[in-house]
Amino acid sequence: MNFYAKYFQANYFKVSCHFCCTVLLCCFTLSSNAEMGNAEANHLLSRAGFAVSFSDLPVWSALSRQQAVEKLLQGSSSNITSPPAWVSDPIIRPSKKDKTDGNRQAQKAFLKLQREHHAELSAWWLNEMLTTNSPLNERMTLFWHNHFVSGQKKVKATKLLYIQNQLLRKQAMGNFGSLLHAVSKDPAMLIYLDSASNRKDSPNENFAREVMELFTLGVGNYTEKDIKEAARAFTGWSVDRDTGEFVFRKKLHDDGQKTILGKTGNFDGDDVLDILLSQPQATEFIVTKMWRELVSTEINAADKATIKKIAVDFRQSRYEIKTALKGILLSDAFYALENRGSIIKSPVDLVIGALKQLDIKLSSAESLVPVLRQLGQNLFDPPNVKGWPGGEVWINTNSLLARKTFLDRLLRTEDIQVSSEGKTQMDMRIGKKAQMKQDPRPMGMRFYAQDWFSQFKTSQQAQSLLLLQVPVVTNTASPNTLPWLRALMLDPAYQLK
């Protein structure tokens, strides 16, 4: 069903949204034509990407805000690193119905393999985030993963999470309406939110509830009745166990009349999604969430007005994500001093950012996966359907120590090998795998301190790269030495972006 035709006014001009936005924004952003300079560029890339190295910074600081944001929006929507080989293999899963011992063993082996794949897939994504040429697209991929949540613990077949991840990457800066439709039928999502077991004779409300509460409208903008009716519309949506693809089972679909958010008809699932997209709150809900991610978690009255304006543009563009991103990343609030170094870094920000800033290359990102997990961000497996709450929740007495321990170890000039278990202890001894390979630096990371220091003319330049806020602890070490660097990175200000 073409939701454009049904729910948008016919008298919109067929103006390209890009042109429209450029005109509007040029008019009210005074400084958007001037060169950004290092501080603003660093801020932009810390929020829109995963930090920046000193050698890449000049490319961005020579651009105006306008040009820089345009460059970010033009980033590719494809991965540049190769995923694990098994993503091309079919999923071979032992039948659940067979209760024999042999099959139980096969089940256990399957689950164990999926967990191994999970670690490999996470390593792939971390490497992608570290090396991508499209930082904003990758940032948005992670954002959508935290919005349209699916978790490996429930989905089990890791390949399905890879497929979902690629879907998110492809559409991360595309059209939100298309993205919503596509994700709702994504196999991992169908399993995660029990859509596959939602049938006419016993409806499962999980997906209907979450698509309203978490994906489009937010709490309080629908009733329990709406959820019940919507659940009926989504019946029949299922996943083929062998191909892992979406399949519509007509026999299980309730095709009766439903009334949802004031509209009545014998709606199917796609109709419901269109109804949700047509709700006035939907654009504001999405833009607000993006604002919290990119600008600030504290939203004052002026911010509210800006968000409302961007939401209007978002709707006028018929849900083009780039319209919303442009509005946010070129807003005055984004560059305001009170919004610099004011968001607590997520574990991904902290780890990937540190590697990027210190020009540390990885032979394999697998050693980072247990670190991320310990810091509270297990990729492909957020704690629940609401995703990672973020902000202050990232930092408690436990996680802050773990974060600092990681940074501390990163700076030792001898190699860091992270144990493949990495449970509650930051165990930095050589793993068994490493010993077997007889490579003196397996899974190793090396920080070339001398090379790194030699980039900077002044110590202030190095400090400004790393810290987006003034350090709070007096640094008593000699500038441009390892102890000096260590003090900077252990400063509480390093926890912020």
Added chain:
Amino acid sequence: MLRRDFLKAATASMSVALVPKPVLAALINSSQYNNLLILVELKGGNDGFNTVIPFANSAYYQLRPKIAIPRDTVLQLSQSIGLNPALKALMPIWQANELGVLQGVGYADASLSHFRSIEIWDTASKSNEYLEDGWLGRAFEKSPPPQAFTADGVVMGSPEIGPMLGATARTIVLASEAQFKRQAKLASHADQAGNKAMQHVLRIENDILQAASKLGGDVVLKTDFPKHAFGSICKNACQLAAQKSPVAAIRLTLSGFDTHQNQVKMHANLLTQLAEGLSALRAGLIETNRWNSTFIMTYAEFGRRAKENQSGGTDHGTANMHFALGGKVRGGLLGEYPNLNSLDGVGNVRHTVDFRSIYASVLQQWWGADSLAVLGGNFKPVELIKT
């Protein structure tokens, strides 16, 4: 989600005169915090009906033809109520009259969602209200435990701060004391300044330094603790309770209770761990002379469905049965078992006591606190402590 100022909400609905402003020092006499509160979270939603069993009620067996606990294995507490045999380690505590069984604990318009319902329990909110701070976090904010304490609260077995979340509450997430002290060397000394995010980071740095400086060297216990994860955190709790610089509250988490499938064996394992851990904890607290000043209470996001499902398990439910234990705890069956013959449209029972009544009782009877100010409402207390 809007944070409602619960005092304003209380003003609207109460005819009782309120304390006009939260008065910082007066709510809890700080020496009352020498009474320790230990919460045990049964994460996932423990199945109360198979824990505290109405073995004389035929409805129980009709609702659960496959998974009901056989009558002849039930550990009888009365003519009609008994415990799952996996809880046999709790029987000496029952016989000493130090184990209270809180029946029918829940709340109106219950949420069947894990994260929403535990949020309600942790923040002591109404089911349609969204509060940010935990109920203990609020208590600690209004009446801070003594500065000399290692921390206000400690959580173990889960990274979530839950009921202790509060703007000024000092809570430590503790995996191991030794590891904590070692890592705490990385914490920074700095004054509170800067933006909101920075202030949060600095506050946590400070909490770490404070706790590390006070955590009191390993207390050597003669009591044996079970070797499983829950047993370990029970041991840690006991050591914490015994040291010179105490804490006001500890929360232990035992996970795995979301038993949608094939629950009988798994549930028995969990209950065994629970009973063994609590039993050892009691022995350790007796050994270190803290049993009479400790109040232990279980809680969970919800109970489970009265009727079993088609996978040999149970789905999310509402009212639950919980345990209270301690040297001064009033033993016995408290409250009223939920009525299995009166199920709602989803198949869930009605609660018979609001969980906030339990909280109110703990605040009032254990810490001498003004529970109205902490909970934002008057809740009929339950007699939990021996008089």
